[in-house]
Every structure is written in C-alpha cells, then in structure tokens.
Amino acid sequence: MPPTGAEGERRAAVLPADAHETTHPSRPLPVDVVPHLDPAATPLRVYLPSVGRAHVARVGRAVSGAAVDGVRVRAAYSIKTNPDPRLLAAVRDDGFHVEAISQSEVEHAVAAGFAPHRIVLNGPAKWWPAPVTPGPFGAVFCDSVEELRETADRPHGGAPVAGVVGVRVRPPGVTSRFGVELHDPSVLDAVVGSLSRLRPDVRLGLHVHVPPRDVGAPRWWELVDGVVRAAAELESRSGRAVRCLDLGGGWEPADLLDGMLPRLRRTLGGVRRRLERLDEVLLEPGRAVAQPLVALVTRVLAVRSAAAWTDVVVDASIADVPEIGRTAHDWWLARPGHRVPVLAGGGGRVLGRTCMETDVLHDRLRVPDGTRAGDVLVITDVGAYDTSKSYRFGRGDARRPVDVTEV
Ligand SMILES: *Cc1c(COP(=O)(O)O)cnc(C)c1O
Numbered sequence: 001m002p003p004t005g006a007e008g009e010r011r012a013a014v015l016p017a018d019a020h021e022t023t024h025p026s027r028p029l030p031v032d033v034v035p036h037l038d039p040a041a042t043p044l045r046v047y048l049p050s051v052g053r054a055h056v057a058r059v060g061r062a063v064s065g066a067a068v069d070g071v072r073v074r075a076a077y078s079i080k081t082n083p084d085p086r087l088l089a090a091v092r093d094d095g096f097h098v099e100a101i102s103q104s105e106v107e108h109a110v111a112a113g114f115a116p117h118r119i120v121l122n123g124p125a126k127w128w129p130a131p132v133t134p135g136p137f138g139a140v141f142c143d144s145v146e147e148l149r150e151t152a153d154r155p156h157g158g159a160p161v162a163g164v165v166g167v168r169v170r171p172p173g174v175t176s177r178f179g180v181e182l183h184d185p186s187v188l189d190a191v192v193g194s195l196s197r198l199r200p201d202v203r204l205g206l207h208v209h210v211p212p213r214d215v216g217a218p219r220w221w222e223l224v225d226g227v228v229r230a231a232a233e234l235e236s237r238s239g240r241a242v243r244c245l246d247l248g249g250g251w252e253p254a255d256l257l258d259g260m261l262p263r264l265r266r267t268l269g270g271v272r273r274r275l276e277r278l279d280e281v282l283l284e285p286g287r288a289v290a291q292p293l294v295a296l297v298t299r300v301l302a303v304r305s306a307a308a309w310t311d312v313v314v315d316a317s318i319a320d321v322p323e324i325g326r327t328a329h330d331w332w333l334a335r336p337g338h339r340v341p342v343l344a345g346g347g348g349r350v351l352g353r354t355c356m357e358t359d360v361l362h363d364r365l366r367v368p369d370g371t372r373a374g375d376v377l378v379i380t381d382v383g384a385y386d387t388s389k390s391y392r393f394g395r396g397d398a399r400r401p402v403d404v405t406e407v
Contacts, residue, residue, distance in 0.1 A: 010309070010349065011363045027342055029332050029378065033295050037334045037376055042299040043316040045387060052090050052293045055253075059289055060094040062257050066265040066281075071272055073264065073281045076120040076138070078249050079105045081286025082388045087293060088112040097138055099249075099284045101125070107132045117163065120246070120282060122207065124178070139164035139282065141207035141246060143178055145190040152197040164244045164280075165198055166205030167191060169230060171223045174210055182206075182230045192238045204240050206231050209248025209284065217259060221267075228271050241277035249284040252327060256288040287327070287384035294383030296321060300375045301353065303367075309347035310367040314377055317352035318359045319393035321379065321386040332378040333368055343368070350377065354394045 032048040063075040076097035079088070083105065091098065092113050100106045101123035109119055110133060120139045124147075140162040142148040154161045170179030181187050195204065208227045212220040224247060231242040251260055264281070272278055298316035305311075318324065331343040331350075346366025352359030361379070392399060 010347070027330055027380075029334075030295060030380065033297065033378055036297050037378075039297055039376075042297055042376070043314075043320050044297040045320075045382070046295050046297060047084065047086055047383075048293055048295060049086070052086065053093075055292050056087075056090045056094050056096075056289060059253075059257065059285065060091075060096060062261045063283060063285075066261045066268065068265065068268040068272060071268055071278055071281060073268075073283065075283050075285055075289075076246075077289050078284050078286030079109060080388065081249075081384050082290040082294075083108055084290075084293075084387070085112055087290060087383075088114075091289065097282075102128050103130060103132045104128075120284070121162070122168070122209075122284075135159075135161055137162040139166070139205055139244065139246065141165075141205065142167045143180075145180055145187065145194060148180075148191060148194040149197065152194055152199075160199050160202045162202065164203045164205040166207055166242075166244065166246070168207040168209065169227050171208060171210065171226050171230075174215070174223065176210070178209070179207075182234065183226075188234065188237060191234065195238045195240055198240075203243035203279075204234075204238075205244035205246060205282075206234070206242055207246040207248065207282075209246075209250065211248075211250030212255065212260070213250060213252070217255070221263070224267075228274055232274050235275070242275050243277055244280040244282060245271070245275075245278065246282035246284065249286045249288070251285060251288045253288045253291055256285060290383040290387075291327065291381045292383060294381075294387050296379045296382045296386075298377050298379070300371060300373050300377060302373055303371055309349075310369070310371060311349045311351060312367055312371060312377070313351045313353065314361065315353050316361065316379075317354040317393065318356065318361070319354065319391050321361065321382050322389045322391070323385045324361050324379075324382070327381060327384075327386075329382065330380040331362065331365060333371060333375055334378060335372075335375045 030048045030051055032050050033046050036044055036046050063073055066073040076099040077091040078099045080101055097118040097120055098109045098114055099120040099122055100109055106119055116133050116135045117138050119137050121137050122141050124143045136159050140151055142151050148167050151165055168179035169182050170176050172183045206227055210223055235242055298314040300312045301315055302313040344366045345364050348365050348367035350362040352361050
C-alpha cells in the first residue's frame with residue numbers, strides 16, 4: 001500500500017516500495033569488513049575476498065550443473081558490471097569466460113589472463129577503439145545484419161574470427177535499441193543471406209539479453225522459448241545448425257541460483273529436442289556474480305529524531321552508490337563496543353551527504369535508538385553497478401572518474 005499523508009511525504013519519490021528488502025535477515029557482518037569499522041576516511045568501499053571466491057565457485061557450480069546430455073552450460077562474466085581485477089581473477093580461476101563490449105575490455109581481460117577464446121564479444125562497438133588481438137574469440141554476437149555480414153567476411157589470417165558467430169535477437173514485443181528482429185521475414189532473409197558467407201567451421205549462435213527484472217521471469221521464459229523457435233526457423237531456412245544459445249545476463253544472485261538455473265536444467269532437454277545440434281548455452285551474469293563482493297562503509301554525520309522515527313545523514317551519497325534503490329542490501333550499524341545486527345525495516349531514512357533532492361539511500365529503515373554522529377553504517381551488496389557506475393560529485397574538484405591522469 002502506498003504511504004499516505006505525513007508518512008508519504010517522508011518517503012522518497014525516487015525509491016520503489018520494495019527497494020530495500022533485506023537479503024538475509026540473520027546474515028553476519030562479512031569478516032572482511034570488521035577491520036574497517038573505524039576507517040580514517042569514509043565512505044570506504046571494501047572488497048570482500050572471503051565472500052568472493054566462495055560466491056564465484058557457487059555460481060560456477062550452479063551454472064555448469066544446469067547442463068544436460070550433449071549441452072554444456074557456461075558463464076561468461078560481464079566485465080562492464082565490475083572490471084575489478086580481483087573479481088576477474090576469481091572468475092578466471094573458476095573457469096568462467098568473460099563477456100566484453102569493447103576492445104578496452106578485451107585488453108583488460110587479456111591482461112587478467114583470459115585467452116581470447118575465453119572472451120565473448122557483444123554490443124554495437126565491440127572493435128572500439130582498436131582491435132587488440134586477432135583472436136580467435138570464443139564468440140562474437142552481432143548487433144545488426146550489417147555487422148553480421150562484416151563479421152562473416154572479417155579477414156583473419158586463415159582462422160575464423162571466433163568459434164561461434166551469431167546475432168543478437170530482439171524478440172517481438174520487446175522495446176530495445178539492440179538486436180535484429182528475426183521474426184520479420186525480410187530480416188530473416190537478410191540474416192540467411194549473410195550466413196552463406198560464414199565459414200563452415202564457425203558454429204552458429206543466437207544471443208538474447210533482456211533483463212528479467214524489466215519483463216518478469218514468466219515473460220522472460222516466454223521470450224527464450226520464442227528465441228528457440230526463431231533458431232529452429234533459422235536452421236530450416238539457412239541449412240545451418242544453431243549450436244550455441246547465449247541467454248544474456250541481468251539476474252540478481254538469488255534469482256539466478258534459486259530460480260533461473262534450476263529451471264534452465266529442466267528446460268534444456270526440450271530445447272535440445274528442438275535444436276538437435278545445440279551443444280552450448282552461454283549465460284552472461286554480471287550482477288549475479290559481482291553484487292555480493294563489495295560493501296560500503298559510511299559514517300553518520302548527523303541524527304534527526306521525532307517521536308516515530310530517526311533519520312541519519314551519512315557521508316556517502318547516490319554518487320557513491322548510484323543504483324542503491326534498485327536492489328536489496330543489508331545494513332548494519334557499528335559503533336565501538338557495540339554492533340547491531342542487520343537493521344530491520346522501519347520509518348527512518350538514510351540521507352546522503354549532497355544537496356540533491358534524490359539523494360536518499362534508504363527510506364524505510366529502523367535506525368536504532370542511541371545512534372549518534374560518528375557511528376558507522378555498512379551497506380552490503382554494492383559490488384555491481386553501485387561500484388562501476390559510481391562517480392565523483394560534490395567534492396569541489398573538477399577531476400572525473402574516467403580521467404587517466406587520476407589513475
Ligand atoms: C550488461 C550486460 C550483461 C550483464 O548484465 P547484469 O545486469 O550485470 O547481469 C550481460 N549481457 C549483456 C549483453 C549486457 O549488456
């Protein structure tokens with residue numbers, strides 16, 4: 001029920017009602033945060049190695065466990081979600097591939113120890129700013145018919161540009177700037193025409209990336225079913241088998257592990273019966289891998305109380321956690337000699353340090369009695385876009401986060 005009256009006015013219009021569900025009510029404070037509960041400078045982003053390797057291994061096991069006879073399932077971690085070298089090392093050691101959307105990301109991945117055959121290339125500008133390796137890549141998914149034609153023709157000293165070449169599909173009814181409308185007969189004709197130029201030793205693939213949070217899980221599975229149908233049609237029209245399906249990313253960690261992967265395992269046998277030469281399913285998890293791996297430590301600057309609620313102003317802001325309202329987090333309050341378990345929901349707010357109206361980090365938290373300036377708040381699960389899209393703001397300097405001079 002939407003909040004009304006005075007309570008409604010205290011709620012930030014910018015945060016959806018379910019923005020701040022707690023992920024695990026009895027979750028302990030990650031041990032990696034404990035040495036950082038009284039940091040010299042806040043806000044402080046803390047990478048959590050104790051969570052990292054175990055979580056990556058769990059995702060890795062669950063992904064490969066979704067395989068069925070003849071079809072392996074493999075994860076290609078989305079580099080853009082968080083390119084932290086520690087994270088890349090963890091997924092590398094666990095056997096993941098990576099998904100890159102630019103040659104700068106390819107360069108970063110190669111430096112992190114990924115051979116080109118472990119890199120999946122995606123997006124509309126995958127050769128930008130300049131090719132850094134001739135490959136061959138693991139897979140290249142084209143964003144247009146034109147790009148498919150160029151990729152099929154791409155010279156590569158006798159070797160194919162990638163083990164898998166395919167197109168990204170824009171399913172019917174999905175509004176997106178990406179992909180080709182394979183359900184349009186003239187587009188299908190054009191794709192079939194381009195495939196005649198594709199070397200026979202390259203495996204054909206199809207890619208779809210529609211974040212399940214945008215459409216809901218039931219619709220997401222319908223879309224996947226539609227892509228399988230489109231793949232079967234493409235096979236019969238082109239005479240080439242679809243060997244690889246790439247189902248993209250966009251899942252929250254729990255949704256991937258508890259919902260998507262078990263269902264994929266149940267579904268895949270049927271998919272194989274429709275696409276008889278399918279031998280690989282790729283997934284491109286980003287946030288499902290990265291989200292739990294970073295926490296933010298921020299200090300309470302001021303406390304404001306009324307009879308029914310307590311608000312705090314903290315020294316973090318939406319610039320530090322720009323997607324804070326989009327996913328679930330756990331919040332702890334720590335003070336010397338006193339540590340409060342995961343904070344429950346309530347009528348209090350966590351207000352960011354800037355003078356932006358939208359700078360509200362939480363608007364329904366129970367801020368414990370006795371909270372005072374100087375206490376520290378810990379926010380978990382900020383390892384995905386809350387880290388990679390964070391920016392400098394309100395600090396009186398003109399430096400930009402992307403300034404090479406700053407690194
Ligand atoms: C960004 C992106 C991903 C990863 O998405 P997450 O939301 O981080 O899981 C995967 N595939 C493609 C094509 C993407 O653009």
